[in-house]
Amino acid sequence: MNAKARKPTAGDFASDQEIRWCPGCGDFSILAQMKKVLPEIGVAPENLVFVSGIGCSSRFPYYLNTYGVHGIHGRAPAIATGLKTVRPDLQVWVVTGDGDALSIGGNHLMHAMRRNVDIKILLFNNRIYGLTKGQYSPTSLPGHVTRSTPYGSVDAPLHPLSIALGSEATFVARSVDTHTKHLGAVLRRAAAHRGAALVEIYQNCNVYNDGAFEYAKDVKLRSDTLVELEHGQPIVFGAKRDKGIRLNGLAPEVVPLGNGTDASDLLVHDETAAEPTLATVLARMRHPALPEAIGVLRAVERPTFDALVNEQVEAARAREGKGELADLLRAGDTWTVG
Amino acid sequence: MSDNALQAATKPIEELDSVVVRFAGDSGDGMQLAGTQLTNTSALAGNDVATFPDFPAEIRAPKGTLAGVSGFQVHFASRDIYTPGDLVDVLVAMNPAALSENLRFLQPHGTLIVDEDAFDARGLKLARVESNPLEDGSLDEYQVIRVPLTSLTREAVEGAGVGRKLATRCRNFFAMGLIYWLYGRDLEPTLRWVRHRFRDRPEVRDADVEALRTGWNFGETTEALARSYRVPPAALEPGEYRNITGNQALACGLIAAAELSGKQLFYGSYPITPASDILHELARHKRFGVRTFQAEDEIAAVTSAIGAAYGGAMAVTASSGPGIALKTEAMGLAVMFELPLLVLSVQRGGPSTGLPTKPEQSDLLQVMFGRSGEAPLPVLAASGPTDCFDVVLEAWRIATRLMTPVVVLSDAFVANGAEPWRLPDVAGLEPIEVSHPGASGGQPALPPSLPRASGGKAGGAASSAGTGFRPYARDEWLARPWALPGTPGLMHRIGSLEKQDGTGNVSYDPDNHEHMVKLRAQKVANAVNLIPDLEVTGPESGKLLVLSWGGTLGVCREAVERVRAAGGGAHGNGTGGAHGNGTGGAHGNGTGAVAHAHLRHLNPLPANTGAVLARYERVLVPELNLGQLALLLRARYLVDVVSLGKVRGRPFWVKDVTGVIEEMLA
Numbered sequence A: 001m002n003a004k005a006r007k008p009t010a011g012d013f014a015s016d017q018e019i020r021w022c023p024g025c026g027d028f029s030i031l032a033q034m035k036k037v038l039p040e041i042g043v044a045p046e047n048l049v050f051v052s053g054i055g056c057s058s059r060f061p062y063y064l065n066t067y068g069v070h071g072i073h074g075r076a077p078a079i080a081t082g083l084k085t086v087r088p089d090l091q092v093w094v095v096t097g098d099g100d101a102l103s104i105g106g107n108h109l110m111h112a113m114r115r116n117v118d119i120k121i122l123l124f125n126n127r128i129y130g131l132t133k134g135q136y137s138p139t140s141l142p143g144h145v146t147r148s149t150p151y152g153s154v155d156a157p158l159h160p161l162s163i164a165l166g167s168e169a170t171f172v173a174r175s176v177d178t179h180t181k182h183l184g185a186v187l188r189r190a191a192a193h194r195g196a197a198l199v200e201i202y203q204n205c206n207v208y209n210d211g212a213f214e215y216a217k218d219v220k221l222r223s224d225t226l227v228e229l230e231h232g233q234p235i236v237f238g239a240k241r242d243k244g245i246r247l248n249g250l251a252p253e254v255v256p257l258g259n260g261t262d263a264s265d266l267l268v269h270d271e272t273a274a275e276p277t278l279a280t281v282l283a284r285m286r287h288p289a290l291p292e293a294i295g296v297l298r299a300v301e302r303p304t305f306d307a308l309v310n311e312q313v314e315a316a317r318a319r320e321g322k323g324e325l326a327d328l329l330r331a332g333d334t335w336t337v338g
Numbered sequence B: 001m002s003d004n005a006l007q008a009a010t011k012p013i014e015e016l017d018s019v020v021v022r023f024a025g026d027s028g029d030g031m032q033l034a035g036t037q038l039t040n041t042s043a044l045a046g047n048d049v050a051t052f053p054d055f056p057a058e059i060r061a062p063k064g065t066l067a068g069v070s071g072f073q074v075h076f077a078s079r080d081i082y083t084p085g086d087l088v089d090v091l092v093a094m095n096p097a098a099l100s101e102n103l104r105f106l107q108p109h110g111t112l113i114v115d116e117d118a119f120d121a122r123g124l125k126l127a128r129v130e131s132n133p134l135e136d137g138s139l140d141e142y143q144v145i146r147v148p149l150t151s152l153t154r155e156a157v158e159g160a161g162v163g164r165k166l167a168t169r170c171r172n173f174f175a176m177g178l179i180y181w182l183y184g185r186d187l188e189p190t191l192r193w194v195r196h197r198f199r200d201r202p203e204v205r206d207a208d209v210e211a212l213r214t215g216w217n218f219g220e221t222t223e224a225l226a227r228s229y230r231v232p233p234a235a236l237e238p239g240e241y242r243n244i245t246g247n248q249a250l251a252c253g254l255i256a257a258a259e260l261s262g263k264q265l266f267y268g269s270y271p272i273t274p275a276s277d278i279l280h281e282l283a284r285h286k287r288f289g290v291r292t293f294q295a296e297d298e299i300a301a302v303t304s305a306i307g308a309a310y311g312g313a314m315a316v317t318a319s320s321g322p323g324i325a326l327k328t329e330a331m332g333l334a335v336m337f338e339l340p341l342l343v344l345s346v347q348r349g350g351p352s353t354g355l356p357t358k359p360e361q362s363d364l365l366q367v368m369f370g371r372s373g374e375a376p377l378p379v380l381a382a383s384g385p386t387d388c389f390d391v392v393l394e395a396w397r398i399a400t401r402l403m404t405p406v407v408v409l410s411d412a413f414v415a416n417g418a419e420p421w422r423l424p425d426v427a428g429l430e431p432i433e434v435s436h437p438g439a440s441g442g443q444p445a446l447p448p449s450l451p452r453a454s455g456g457k458a459g460g461a462a463s464s465a466g467t468g469f470r471p472y473a474r475d476e477w478l479a480r481p482w483a484l485p486g487t488p489g490l491m492h493r494i495g496s497l498e499k500q501d502g503t504g505n506v507s508y509d510p511d512n513h514e515h516m517v518k519l520r521a522q523k524v525a526n527a528v529n530l531i532p533d534l535e536v537t538g539p540e541s542g543k544l545l546v547l548s549w550g551g552t553l554g555v556c557r558e559a560v561e562r563v564r565a566a567g568g569g570a571h572g573n574g575t576g577g578a579h580g581n582g583t584g585g586a587h588g589n590g591t592g593a594v595a596h597a598h599l600r601h602l603n604p605l606p607a608n609t610g611a612v613l614a615r616y617e618r619v620l621v622p623e624l625n626l627g628q629l630a631l632l633l634r635a636r637y638l639v640d641v642v643s644l645g646k647v648r649g650r651p652f653w654v655k656d657v658t659g660v661i662e663e664m665l666a
């Protein structure tokens, strides 16, 4: 890529690999948004690394002309942690699926977030195991009939964002594969965040779980089924923006605006709140009882793991001087023979 | 120093060429400390030393019980020694449980020092002994020195102002003082240690010092000990020495390898006995640029290391058998990625949680084959504490030269044991050359902690057009280029799916897969050209070859030398008594026919291994497992080696091996 001559474009970030997702898969639209966003975030392609686990979603790095690591099932956050620790100069993204991140890799996901490793984790949630041909996943809804649950799933599903908030992630957001403008904006915000960012992306698997997020994707429905969060603003939604979310005790409820109810009665979004309490309330609003929150639920600052590790090294060197190998070997009592 | 006056002995002195002492007590009695101090003091006195810390997995099992017994065996000598000794000359037993667990290690007529205060009804009951061994005649064959050790210690430290509980805990210093008197050891190194360790707790410091001196004085005055002994310095190679354990040497080796290759060291690990001390040691050395990462599990430990390797660091992960089991999938990933990575396996008794603190060599086949698919990687094994340093340097050389993960095996015996280490001349250590392909337009923008790319080795990697970098191009060793993220123009993707050779693109092509499987195997096999031939000591051919690997080196060498010495008429030495009537001069004929060789490289095996094995009528392979190396040798060379396997949670005794050698030569 010739960076000097012109600004990079989305096309510059396309690799020469043939894309092998099923036609119509939601992954395509996420990839397209990523390619569009990358030229805008001010990081040279050689300083970007995409790390993934295993799953349809985890093929993502092959299709971007950046550095990339397609790892093993569930381990991408750990691979990324090691990489970012020794190379804080790189911008590191993790691409993972609902099975990859929340089932086999749940442990690593949790610890990467609580350490606040400066990595941006994109969790493609299709509520199914795509690559292994359609078994239920940790986010599949109760009763879901899949090839491994012919009588319906009896598992209670996980809320990915509750896990993120419970694990002290400093950036937590949600978007939808085909809600392109919104997704692009969320990716840009994630790119700009310093610390562990978790973005849940509703992704349609049109082969094994088609329509799982139809309520959120359908342009006619989504103004009533989603609320787009805006920092500092009362939470308003609806095609005519005539509904809002109000807190009744600790429970959110929908209220129509007008007839004496106005924006001042509504919950005001604060993504910078020190405690993740409000974010948790918003994260757990579930269709069809409530509209689901998309956008940035939480964005707070906390020192990153990689920075702290490297600061300790620098501080030790400043205090004690750079280590000399001969001194290290000679540690403790020594004696001389001959 | 007034301590010198204290040390002027008045009783007769006898010279010995080697002594084995074992301290045994409760886990809370400070036996590991006593052993370590005696080891350091003896090393400083110029002796060769070898140690065997023998402790339980429980931190503090109920006081006074058999489960809580902790021991530390020290062998010091005025000559080169290779083992911590089989049976011991002196056993210090701090309570009845320690006595009943350890009496089997005391040689006939050996010296037994006991704390008689601990042999009360309560102590006997905790140890589940019916009658008091001090009274019932069962110890008659030993020289028993009864010391009211607890009461004397409490009295001695009264002035220091510590409470009764702390006073009792000084008993180990009393025992040390007594042993120091017995062998004329200098108190000063231990006094120095105490003063430093308890610089903020003067009352503890004073109590320990008093206990140590009182123990010494007890030796001087008690009528039970008629004489003391001296073990003169050994004729070690000239140089500067320190005492070092295997795990400490591994840590030093890792830091040295990182420096020699201009790399920052990343160490991903999850705590596990007996590997944790490597993590503890490395975590202290931040100023060497070491990044230690205590991961959430063993899988994260190894995969974070793989991420660090991709980023250009010297990446290392370590564990013991159960943790290595968790790492196996990721080790396969490292094979697929063809990235340099060190995996250290400090073996312990298995399977499963097994015997966490005890040595075994039963994970050889695990690291050889414990991965899915055809996934060979080089395997090296450390032969003793100081060898850990060298083996790590060699492993990192191989890993970077071939772009492959390498396994280094150690075990609980090698890891915790200590011996004098002649410090290497740092300036004389050979640099480890590592290069990274650079961009045509200049050097990659790397943080200052990473070396600049030299563009050297991957000459063929970048195509002439400047685009289409080939991450799986091959050099003369079949190694691929180690291209680092951050380098303009070399953006590439690596992945766990099969690679097309050259491009590194995903490929399911059958011809390519077969080619790649064979190529990765060939690459590892090529390491044979990086390792020396197998060397034999003793006859070049003949009746019997003893072949050792890993931590059994010392025992096998000692065993072969003893049998040879017996056959050649050069009879006996200090530890000769340790194996009782084992290797008497009975084998005048044929003992010259035993040779010894040691394998440091388990994969690939040295080029001449098959030829060496073929030169002997029989081959004996002693290992702390049920015949894992034997299995490999039989399969590879069709040689019917004789396997000597023991899994008793302790190293071989020399007599275990000499006994079999004698049978085979008879």
Ligand SMILES: Cc1ncc(C[n+]2csc(CCOP(=O)(O)OP(=O)(O)O)c2C)c(N)n1
Pocket (backbone or CB within 6 Å): A054, A055, A056, A057, A058, A073, A096, A097, A098, A099, A100, A101, A124, A126, A128, A129, A130, A131, A132, A137
């Ligand atoms: C250790 C291991 N176990 C199981 C598999 C099989 N496997 C591959 S992908 C996958 C599930 C992927 O589901 P998800 O993470 O939701 O990704 P998606 O394909 O839906 O994008 C499984 C179970 C594997 N590759 N490795």
Ligand code: SF4
Pocket (backbone or CB within 6 Å): A020, A021, A022, A024, A025, A026, A027, A056, A057, A126, A130, A131, A204, A205, A206, A207, A208
């Ligand atoms: S199986 Fe589903 S998730 Fe996977 S590529 Fe096809 S549509 Fe996409």
Ligand SMILES: [Mg+2]
Pocket (backbone or CB within 6 Å): A055, A097, A098, A099, A124, A125, A126, A127, A128, A129, A130, A137
């Ligand atoms: Mg999925």
